[in-house]
Amino acid sequence: MRRVVEHLPSPSPSATVGRGRVRRPADRPVRRRNPLATVLVMVVLTTVIASAAGLAFARAR
Structure with a gap:
């Protein structure tokens, strides 16, 4: 006989x-x-400086 396990x-x-x-x-x-x-x-500043330097040297000639 099987044993019954109670839960x-x-x-x-x-x-x-x-x-x-x-x-x-x-x-x-x-x-x-x-x-x-x-x-x-920086680009604008260097462009302004280069333009100013170019104008100054052009007037010196």
Whole structure:
């Protein structure tokens, strides 16, 4: 004869409290300077200096 194994009832699941993360707005990203603006300033500055030097040497002749 087969032996009958009695199963013990499992405990009913209890209600769990959700532990969700607290949502908060993200910090604003750090505003970085545009590197092209720096290059543009250098190009304009060297062009102005070269033009001024060219005009000065043209008047000296």
